[in-house]
Amino acid sequence: xxxxxxxxxxxxxxxxxxxxxxxxxxxxxxxxxxxxxxxxxxxxxxxxxxxxxxxxxxxxxxxxxxxxxxxxxxxxxxxxxxxxxxxxxxxxxxxxxxxxxxxxxxxxxxxxxxxxxxxxxxxxxxxxxxxxxxxxxxxxxxxxxxxxxxxxxxxxxxxxxxxxxxxxxxxxxxxxxxxxxxxxxxxxxxxxxxxxxxxxxxxxxxxxxxxxxxxxxxxxxxxxxxxxxxxxxxxxxxxxxxxxxxxxxxxxxxxxxxxxxxxxxxxxxxxxxxxxxxxxxxxxxxxxxxxxxxxxxxxxxxxxxxxxxxxxxxxxxxxxxxxxxxxxxxxxxxxxxxxxxxxxxxxx
Amino acid sequence: xxxxxxxxxxxxxxxxxxxxxxxxxxxxxxxxxxxxxxxxxxxxxxxxxxxxxxxxxxxxxxxxxxxxxxxxxxxxxxxxxxxxxxxxxxxxxxxxxxxxxxxxxxxxxxxxxxxxxxxxxxxxxxxxxxxxxxxxxxxxxxxxxxxxxxxxxxxxxxxxxxxxxxxxxxxxxxxxxxxxxxxxxxxxxxxxxxxxxxxxxxxxxxxxxxxxxxxxxxxxxxxxxxxxxxxxxxxxxxxxxxxxxxxxxxxxxxxxxxxxxxxxxxxxxxxxxxxxxxxxxxxxxxxxxxxxxxxxxxxxxxxxxxxxxxxxxxxxxxxxxxxxxxxxxxxxxxxxxxxxxxxxxxxx
Ligand SMILES: O=P(O)(O)O[C@H]1O[C@H](CO)[C@@H](O)[C@H](O)[C@H]1O
Ligand SMILES: O=P(O)(O)O[C@H]1O[C@H](CO)[C@@H](O)[C@H](O)[C@H]1O
Numbered sequence: 001x002x003x004x005x006x007x008x009x010x011x012x013x014x015x016x017x018x019x020x021x022x023x024x025x026x027x028x029x030x031x032x033x034x035x036x037x038x039x040x041x042x043x044x045x046x047x048x049x050x051x052x053x054x055x056x057x058x059x060x061x062x063x064x065x066x067x068x069x070x071x072x073x074x075x076x077x078x079x080x081x082x083x084x085x086x087x088x089x090x091x092x093x094x095x096x097x098x099x100x101x102x103x104x105x106x107x108x109x110x111x112x113x114x115x116x117x118x119x120x121x122x123x124x125x126x127x128x129x130x131x132x133x134x135x136x137x138x139x140x141x142x143x144x145x146x147x148x149x150x151x152x153x154x155x156x157x158x159x160x161x162x163x164x165x166x167x168x169x170x171x172x173x174x175x176x177x178x179x180x181x182x183x184x185x186x187x188x189x190x191x192x193x194x195x196x197x198x199x200x201x202x203x204x205x206x207x208x209x210x211x212x213x214x215x216x217x218x219x220x221x222x223x224x225x226x227x228x229x230x231x232x233x234x235x236x237x238x239x240x241x242x243x244x245x246x247x248x249x250x251x252x253x254x255x256x257x258x259x260x261x262x263x264x265x266x267x268x269x270x271x272x273x274x275x276x277x278x279x280x281x282x283x284x285x286x287x288x289x290x291x292x293x294x295x296x297x298x299x300x301x302x303x304x305x306x307x308x309x310x311x312x313x314x315x316x317x318x319x320x321x322x323x324x325x326x327x328x329x330x331x332x333x334x335x336x337x338x339x340x341x342x343x344x345x346x347x348x
Numbered sequence: 349x350x351x352x353x354x355x356x357x358x359x360x361x362x363x364x365x366x367x368x369x370x371x372x373x374x375x376x377x378x379x380x381x382x383x384x385x386x387x388x389x390x391x392x393x394x395x396x397x398x399x400x401x402x403x404x405x406x407x408x409x410x411x412x413x414x415x416x417x418x419x420x421x422x423x424x425x426x427x428x429x430x431x432x433x434x435x436x437x438x439x440x441x442x443x444x445x446x447x448x449x450x451x452x453x454x455x456x457x458x459x460x461x462x463x464x465x466x467x468x469x470x471x472x473x474x475x476x477x478x479x480x481x482x483x484x485x486x487x488x489x490x491x492x493x494x495x496x497x498x499x500x501x502x503x504x505x506x507x508x509x510x511x512x513x514x515x516x517x518x519x520x521x522x523x524x525x526x527x528x529x530x531x532x533x534x535x536x537x538x539x540x541x542x543x544x545x546x547x548x549x550x551x552x553x554x555x556x557x558x559x560x561x562x563x564x565x566x567x568x569x570x571x572x573x574x575x576x577x578x579x580x581x582x583x584x585x586x587x588x589x590x591x592x593x594x595x596x597x598x599x600x601x602x603x604x605x606x607x608x609x610x611x612x613x614x615x616x617x618x619x620x621x622x623x624x625x626x627x628x629x630x631x632x633x634x635x636x637x638x639x640x641x642x643x644x645x646x647x648x649x650x651x652x653x654x655x656x657x658x659x660x661x662x663x664x665x666x667x668x669x670x671x672x673x674x675x676x677x678x679x680x681x682x683x684x685x686x687x688x689x690x691x692x693x694x695x696x
Contacts, residue, residue, distance in 0.1 A: 001437040004449050008429050012524060014446040020527045023429060031427030032409050035511030042599055061380050079379030081430050081666070081673055082358050082373060088351040096551050097558075097575055098362040101352050102371060153665045159661025161385030170665065176360060178670030179368045210445075221387050246616060281669035302668050314509025317501045317518065318429070321629040323527035325429055 006331060015228035016142075016191075017184050022230045023325040036309040038159050038276055041216040044324075045165060054219065056113040056164035060092055073110040074135045080106030084172055086146070103146055104174030109132075110163060111167040118156065118167055118275055120344055127258035129191035130169075134282070135246050135254065141173040142287030144248070147284045149177045152246075157277025159304055159312065177286050184283055185294070192294035200296035204238050213334040216263045216342070220256035223264045225334040230324035232306045232313050235264060235319050237299040244295040245284035262299070263342045270340045274309035278302060355677060364547060365578035366540075370578045371666075373671040374680075385658040386507050388622055393464040393513060402514035404461040419474075420481045421458040428454030432523055434494070451494055452522030457481055459515040466504065466515055466623055468613035468692055475606035478517075482630070483594050483602065489521040489634030490595070496627050497525045497634045500594075505625025507652055507660065525634050531643070532631055540642035548644035552586050561682040564611045564690070568604035571612045573682040578672035580654045580661050581619065581681050584613060585647040592643040593632035611648070611690045618688045622657035626650060 001214045004011075012021045013082060053060040056066045062078040063215045068179035082104030111130050116279040119127060134152050141150045153168035155162040177185065205214055209225050215235055217225045223237045235259055243249060249257065268276035285295035306327075319325055352359075360369045401408040405416045410426040430452030441447045459478050460470060467475060470506055482500050489498045500515035503510040523532065539547035548647045554571050555561055563583055571585045591597060596603065616624035627650045634644035654661040654675075667673055 001434060001436045009433075009435050009449055010452070011447045011449045013690040016444055021524070023526075024447075025429040025433065028429050032556055033511065035509060036506040046623050081373040081376050081675075083375065086349060087357050088349045090351065096364055096554055098373075099354060099359045102358045102360045105360070142409075151666060151670050153669055155662075155665040158384040161383060163381065172666055172670070176369070178371075178666075179672075180670055184564065198359055206444055275606060279665045279668050281665065283669070300669060314503075315507040317503040317627045317629065318499060318520055318526075319499055319632070320627050321648060322520070322528055324527075327429075 001089050002186050002316045007331075012323075015226075015230075015275070016203065017187055017222075017228075018180065019183060019187055021323055022228055023323055024329060025285050025327055026329050028327045029147065031327075033307065033311055035311075035314075038312060040149055040309045047114050050113045051164075052115055052164060052166050054110050054168055069110070072112070072129055074107055074133060074137065075248050077106035077170070080104075080172075082106055082172065092231075095332065100176075102174060104172060105141065105147065107137065107171040108175075109137070109169045109171060111169065115166050116347060118265070119154075119261060121260070121346070122167075122259050122264050123256065127261050128255050131246075131249075131254045131258050131261075134171075135249060137286075138246050138287075141171070141259060142245075143227030144173075147173045148175055148288040149173070149181060150284075151178065151181070153279065155279050159277045160279050162277075177288070181286070185292075187284070188296065190293040191315045194344060198294060198296040200298060201236050201242050203241065212331050214311050215267065215295050215334055215337045216260065218256050218259055218263075221255045221260040223260055225337070227330055229330045229333070230231055230326055231302050231304065231313075232326060232328055233268070233301075233303045233337065235337070237261070237264065237301075237302045239297045243297040244292050245287075245297060246282065248297075261347050266342050267340045268301075270345050271337065272305060272309045273345045277304060282342040292308075298310055350572045355679075357522070360671075361576045363550045363578075365535055365574075365576075366528065366529060367535055369671055370576055371671055372677060373673060373675050374677050375674045379675075381655065381659055381660075383659075386660060395462050395464045397445040397463045397514070400463055400512060400514050402456070402458050402512055402516055403463050417458070418461050420460070420477055421480060422455055422485065425454035425518070428452075428520075430520065448524075450522060451525055452520060453489065453492075453495065455485065455519040455521075457485070457517045457519060459517065459577050463514050466613070466617075467502075467609060468617050470515075470610070472603065472606045472610050475695055476603050477608055479594075479597075479602045479606050479609075482519075483597060485519055486594050486632075486635075489519070490593075492521075494523050495521045497529060497628060498632075499526065499529075501627065501628050501629030505575070505623065507625045508627050509510065510625075525636070529631060533634070533640075536642040536644065545641060546590050548586050548642040548646060549590050551684050552588065557673070560679050563615065563682055563685045564608065566604050566607055566611075568601045570606040571608055573678040573685070575678055577678045577681070579652065579661075579675055580639075580674060580676055581616070581649075581651045581685065583649045583685070584611070585612065585649075587645045591645040592640050593635075593645060594630065598606055598643075612691050614690050615685050615688045616649075617649060618693050619685065620653060621693045624654060 012026045059065050076176035089101050141147050150173045152171050214224045282299045284297050304312040405412050437449050452563045467694045489495050499522045630647045632645050633640035652660040
């Protein structure tokens with residue numbers, strides 16, 4: 001009998017944040033690909049696009065006009081998935097037909113008036129302004145009685161359903177704690193109750209000691225490929241000190257956070273020398289007025305690319321029905337990312 | 349105050365099979381779409397393609413040659429995600445770094461020697477042959493001691509990561525029960541213990557009484573849009589009598605199952621008059637040698653399209669970080685699907 005080698009043999013890993021397993025198939029990395037290829041997006045955009053509904057001074061799809069802004073700009077999404085209206089609810093369903101009204105606010109956060117930029121192409125100071133806005137928005141929304149969770153995220157690239165290349169992200173603030181956040185909270189809570197430390201304090205300590213999945217770090221943050229990552233180049237930024245949410249960040253921490261964002265997204269762009277698509281978002285404590293000593297600020301990056309700017313990983317079939325599956329191991333991905341420069345390929 | 353209307357107001361629905369919530373935003377269906385469009389795939393393929401590695405008599409990527417087959421043909425996947433080898437495991441990890449070796453068998457099931465076909469274009473008798481093969485494979489694989497779950501599925505269309513348009517599906521048989529099947533089993537089990545009936549017996553009875561989410565039905569099966577569906581045109585086929593797995597199907601049931609597969613996939617093709625992409629797969633009892641009175645055979649269809657053959661729903665950002673979100677309601681989708689003909693648009 002051969003003995004098990006995690007670099008060669010199929011195995012399952014346990015995701016401690018979601019209480020789920022994933023399947024890792026390292027031997028499968030070399031299969032030929034004859035499937036769909038993505039179109040790569042045009043790299044040179046103008047600084048101002050008269051047809052862009054996010055550019056400064058332009059008219060949006062609903063007829064409103066953006067102010068002539070410089071830097072960041074926040075507005076309520078014209079086609080939000082939530083409504084802020086308080087509706088009366090005479091119980092509409094039960095048993096198999098259980099539903100509950102959901103109330104909330106959807107905002108769009110433009111990162112810059114410059115249509116041509118993306119986070120890795122912005123300066124650390126400029127990214128720090130975005131972090132400031134996230135903190136302000138979190139504070140403003142969390143103060144509202146009916147808002148119990150604030151989801152800050154960015155969809156980057158048309159392959160990630162982003163319909164406008166203007167640098168921007170979104171905030172969905174709502175009355176319920178969404179399913180995956182709730183799951184994470186359950187895991188964090190049971191760990192904290194048992195160990196009196198947050199799950200991510202202990203996890204990060206062990207990851208830093210192991211070293212092999214760390215991508216980049218600075219004084220206040222580390223970026224790593226989680227041991228249980230499902231996307232080929234999935235990463236997570238974790239605060240080195242336990243912070244329940246972004247409201248607790250000091251000026252120095254906000255600057256460090258901006259710096260790690262710049263480094264990580266630059267590494268991503270350098271991987272395939274393309275503007276690297278992803279969905280990224282912050283997980284932090286709910287704003288439900290309860291104590292949350294179990295929470296520990298982190299940000300997930302879920303990038304879809306697998307082998308090149310054209311070939312993505314398809315999470316379909318087995319993955320939709322059974323469980324997430326990956327080919328290249330998290331340790332291999334981290335080694336590749338860690339060895340890439342933090343100077344953007346366009347600036348070389 | 350306005351009173352709540354599930355056709356107009358955002359709400360959350362509870363998924364009884366996965367113990368998860370989804371967000372429904374009916375008011376959002378009309379937002380403009382400026383994002384990525386899919387290329388529609390060429391509709392007229394030859395009956396034989398000399399470059400196809402699944403066609404009868406052709407050479408595959410690994411150098412093996414397919415026999416000259418007619419009808420269905422099954423072989424072991426040349427680049428499977430699992431290996432059937434039994435490896436020795438000296439505990440490689442624990443705590444945050446928990447992993448376990450996984451053993452299994454990956455097979456490819458060609459549905460026909462005819463390269464140009466898809467399920468909806470095959471006759472019921474021909475689809476019945478595919479169902480026969482699924483049953484045989486299930487019996488053969490479940491008899492193996494180290495195989496505890498058999499996942500039968502199909503990825504259809506290049507948008508669903510299918511790298512070859514030749515009509516085929518896959519079977520992944522493995523030693524563990526995969527994450528989503530385990531979750532489903534937990535839900536089925538706790539329901540069965542409480543009610544002495546399967547969750548899906550009771551659910552289907554209530555859906556048939558309600559009528560509004562039923563798409564099509566015959567003597568032995570019903571196809572419906574689940575009350576908690578997350579994909580715009582997601583459906584589920586459920587056996588009217590409780591069957592733990594496909595091994596329990598009679599000849600008459602296999603024929604009925606083939607008929608409902610033909611009707612549902614034809615309706616799908618007729619929706620946008622395109623070869624409709626999806627990932628579909630069967631959920632049934634594990635083959636772990638235990639009693640599974642809680643299980644009830646069903647098949648999920650997860651199609652990505654939203655508005656047309658070119659515009660899909662992106663499950664990104666909020667959906668990857670928070671919870672699944674849909675615009676059009678399950679009742680609207682079911683009404684649209686139910687009113688489509690079961691004669692294929694190409695045959696009109
Ligand atoms: O096995 P295939 O068809 O080459 O690959 C396809 O289906 C698999 C199982 O759903 C997925 O893991 C792959 O990402 C997908 O491209
Ligand atoms: O809100 P947008 O950018 O129009 O839409 C995009 O992001 C949303 C939130 O992640 C998703 O629900 C949509 O499917 C996606 O296309």
